[in-house]
Amino acid sequence: MTTATELPIPDFFDPAKVLQVWRVPYQERAAQARQWAQQYRIPPAKEDQQRTILLLIDVQNTFCLPEFELFVQGAVADNQRLCRFIYTHLAHISEIIVTLDTHTASQIFHPLFWIDANGEPPPPLTIITVDDVQCGRWQPNPQLLASLGLTDQQSLQAYAQHYVAQLAAKGKFPLTIWPYHSMLGGIGHALVSAVEEACFFHTVARQQQTRIELKGSHPLTENYSVLRPEVNHDLQGHPLVPVNTALIEHLLAGDRLIIAGQAKSHCVAWTVADLLSEIQQRDAQLAQRVYLLEDCMSPVVVPGVVDFSEAANATFAEFAAAGMQRITTSSTPLNL
Template identity: 85%
Template sequence: MATATALPIPDFFNPAKVAEVWRVPYQERAAQARQWAQHYQIPPASDDPQRTILLLTDVQNTFCLPEFELFVPGAVADNQRLCRFIYTHLAQISEIIVTLDTHTASQIFHPLFWVNPAGEHPLPLTTITLQDVEEGYWQPNPHLLSSLPLGDLASLQTYARHYVAQLAAKGRFPLTIWPYHSMLGGIGHALVSAVEEACFFHTVARQQQTRIELKGSHPLTENYSVLRPEVSHDPQGRPLGAVNRALIEHLLAGDRLIIAGQAKSHCVAWTVADLLREIQQRDAQLAQRVYLLEDCMSPVVVPGVVDFSEAANAAFAEFAAAGINRISTSSVPWNL
């Protein structure tokens, strides 16, 4: 690694602005990043003898800012710590990869997709079960056929039953109807401004482009994990979305992989679970290269409605038992 010394945090970083949306002054930050690298003798990432990848899961306004659609309590403080981590470990982080949850209105987990016999759409946080679909309480919206890759209403209805049945059979979360969120082209889809700024600063200082991975755009399946969809095939066995093999290979080729982001109970947990499945099929020892930065992530909690804290804790206990490391920004074992 480039150095084992923690770097200072640039003066422009303002923790109070982590909860706000603003424009990153790219030209100014680029000049500062070049000066920073020169002053602290930070080499290009291509010179790193060991490659450390930082994977940031869905650090987007829609999940991380209090006034947005699916705010994860704790996300603002998580991102304050995350930004500090990026700046102080700038010389150790070889590459940053960000995932972006990417949606449109007519997807299977949004209200518009479903109707009841009265023509009403489900409210956000409604759970749709196999029984609901079989009894006709919730049915797919026939007016969306022209927006979906299905030919007729019968196929759409068959698919809807298949989808919720597959979730139950695979032991996944039941189908939850989420508020419209991470809408492609909208402000909620964007990275948190302070995190985008830190990634840009890293890109220029280390001369290593931040890699962006979009996920979740297929209308007929959820995509909590960036590595694979929740349901991968339709009733005829045709694939709905490809496994992200290129990203899997890239992540496993690094010497260290640090994972942070939102939400701990959903997109982070499912991504780690999918990666661990790949690791166990190849070499269980590879799990020791993975580090979960737990004070830079939080579970989904909607007070009085749903709390996924226990599910997150159970998943992370299983990850640790398989050899994956659980760390915090104050306990990075290979550096400070």
Template identity: 60%
Template structure:
């Protein structure tokens, strides 16, 4: 018996409605996703709206969601990204969920990165002590000069866990690390509050976004890809594609590029990017992606779309504001050929969006 042909993808001009289960007022809250209820609803939704399985997509569209986790996106959590409005990540995720639902038929796969940490890492307070044995406060910047002077030194307790008890080696590495950040034009070494702790609730995806990802997976028969980053104790990992520092003072490896993810992202006909924070993990991920694109084929930059209204910069009132750095990064990406777009604009109005989608209208 012949297998029936898949239904045609709905025209771009008739974007899908948002399912009734989506509750905008709950985007900033923690709750359990009702998987057993949503799964059959997603299957019925696909049938009702003639949504084909993702395997039949003639244009493959990837949606890269960077660190859309409770630790960054729920008010009151460790590193909530409030942005200029004070509710940035919540507002971003409300728009993001609606974008996923409206464009369900055209998103081939969702790739979600997860910032992943444990207690003893170079950017957490426990790693450092001053002359009195006190740990630095969160948001403290530690320079190479301060490590040389002894203003900040490695907590001796770290050596037993990270370098088989060799404190001298770990102290030398810490200085090397701060120097490499400064030489490479990176952000300085920042002490962050404990966040995205592996196994903790902060590490989990925001429930509303997780629900949208699950609904997409069932409706389109498309397995989402979850990418963990940041587990190396001796380097920050803002970018989902590469840690901040790759080698130690003697050339020994500290971390490595995620080559398989880089290849996967560059295989999409269009790649849409959103997440948190615009000034840090989003900016550094896109920067690393651009570097890979320029090394391969600079024209590939035109395939990348940055959802400007689904990402916010780090802003800590009275302490630090990275809005200017975020804007400068996005301006550089646009100058290289990437597109700054809004989630509320239809895909067919986006510049350079793959023509087969538009031709179906």
């Protein structure tokens, strides 16, 4: 987006560092942000007449840096554009919300959760179907019973069948065994350093704390979407993870919502789909307030294995047909 009201990019921003992990110099950046706000007469966010929220989905090292577990090709360039966007539109972004995919080793989509007849775990990117569980090709690891809060293998087996059957019935992605990623307490879980720096700079300059939303920590379900899990009830109908009603209400209360992050085909698409579902139940016109910043997101592509580009484009075409606006950082549909 190029408008007459764009701010310059601070001298400290180095696009080459977007693919590196480093410590943000908080005190120095805080002093610079205060000076920046004074120099460019940037008001506190609470004074904004139109409230614009920037939702950043899973802009974490695990997805965005080439040497990490689930690198999304295109994420480095996406984040270079994203950082520039935050700095140039600093005065018009009222609030930044970041989601963090948050995992431990013994979750249903990680290898430790499953074993074959020889007690071996599935390799990453294995797809586990209803038939796989029913015939015993893959079964849940009985050694995890205590850590999962279950008492017997029969209950765990029954839940595993319930889980993959629910995914199939709801038309969700089949259960994919992902490499261990976004591990709580690890470097991969952290925001990309350059993006963290931009968010911190915004927090101080606009005097509006970046809101952090954790997702995906329940061991018995997945959370592609930050708004609700893939499977949200156990065999007895008890909820596993509540719908994130507070975040839904907050997102829909703003005047404009801009969405970016990774991956376009998975966590971004699922979050937007859940948000659209909420919008259509309330007022379809609310979709027009949602802007999808498409040059700051990329689909999952594993060369020679899988390519979700076509599926992502089809999904985003559906979002646009529902009234959401597909934009890029070089387009000008918003008066920011």
